[in-house]
Amino acid sequence: MxxxxxxxxxxxxxxxxxxxxxxxxxxxxxxxxxxxxxxxxxxxxxxxxxxxxxFDGWIKAWGSACTGVNCDGIKGYFWNSMQMVIPAVLISTMMGAFNGYVLAKWRFRGSDLFFSLMLFGCFIPFQVILLPMAQSLGYVGLANTTAGLVTVHVIYGVAFTTMFFRNYYVSIPDELVKAAKLDGAGFFTIFFRILLPISKPIFMVCVIWQFTAIWNDFLFGVVYSAGDTQPMTVALNNLVNTSTGVKEYNVDMAAAILAALPTLLVYFFAGKYFVRGLTAGVVKG
Structure with a gap:
């Protein structure tokens, strides 16, 4: 008993x-x-x-609420955010995995300095890069586009994903890589056939981290997008601050929940993997 x-x-x-x-x-x-x-x-x-x-508030928030002069609801901006967040998360995560692999298992002269400089990028405030990033996007023709937002989030997120993967791969015994080299495995074979299959925990950490950061971002969205390319967070701000008659709090609340729903679902279904991934590389060996 x-x-x-x-x-x-x-x-x-x-x-x-x-x-x-x-x-x-x-x-x-x-x-x-x-x-x-x-x-x-x-x-x-x-x-x-x-x-x-x-369900009037939900129906209006999704399909007919006014976000400035546009009264088509937030559904279009929801898909804008999806088109932005999915490629940005996948690209930054894969780049971080590759960078972490190189910095942990194929060390070169100056690799520690290179990693330190990348870590420095994690702590640069968003406001510092607004102007030079806007100029750079204008030079390459990506200003006010979804592709431009994807580029910004990839550039800013790759420092974090590199840090996560590098710290995770450092905990994997070097003997595993050396044995693969003796068996004739090359640079890419070791990465794709040996390390990636055992990287699921840290992949989940990076995906959750990046998805949450990119989906909830407002500053980059409001600066580097315009009109029909704006993400969900900008549309939500416009909806709440649009004054057309009586304030409809039920519509505002429904729109806010719809904006937060993807990140809530990600944490609800994958939160345990996030904690497991963070602790997976704590003990070396």
Whole structure:
């Protein structure tokens, strides 16, 4: 028979549940408000249940809400973000994997300095690169395009992914690579046939990290995009700040949830892999 929980354990569980509820309070308020009518919002309080559960806010947010002068909802911007985030995540992750492999297993003169300079790139504030990046995108004809946003996020994210993969590959025994070399495996064979198959944990870390950072980015989106190429975060800001008659909080809340939904789903289904990947390279050997 299992022993009953001790009072101290009940206290711990109670505190954890309390803090979880406090942490989830904004999401609860957003969900409840999104299903209310405008009259219900004005007459009730934040935590009250809707007197009538309606989907009007969700329908309008997706298909007919005004984001500035455009009143086609946020669906187009949602797909803009998808077209931006998927290639940016895949490219920056693969580049980070390749860079990390070289810096960890094929060290060259100045490799430590090169890695230090890449780490320095992780801590450069976004605002510092706004002007030179805008000029560079203009020179190559990528200003105000989705491809330009992908390029910006790849450039800024490759420093982080390189750091993750390099630290992970350092924990893999060098004897594994040396044995492959003795068997005649070359540079790319070792990378694609040996290291990549055992890199799933750190791949999940990089994908989750990059997906969240790129999807939630507002600054690059508002600076390097315009019109129909703007991502979801910019459209959400425009929707909330557009004043056309009575403020529709149910529409705003529904749009905010739709904007946050992809990252919520990523963490819900892959959060355990994120923690597992972060700790996978802690112990060397």
């Amino acid at each position: 299992k022993k009953p929980l001790q009072p101290g354990r009940w206290l711990i569980y109670g505190i954890l549940i309390l803090f979880a509820l406090i942490y989830l309070m904004p999401l609860i308020v957003m969900l409840l408000t999104s299903f209310k009518t405008s009259a219900d919002i004005r007459s009730g309080n934040l935590m009250s249940l809707p007197t009538e559960w309606v």
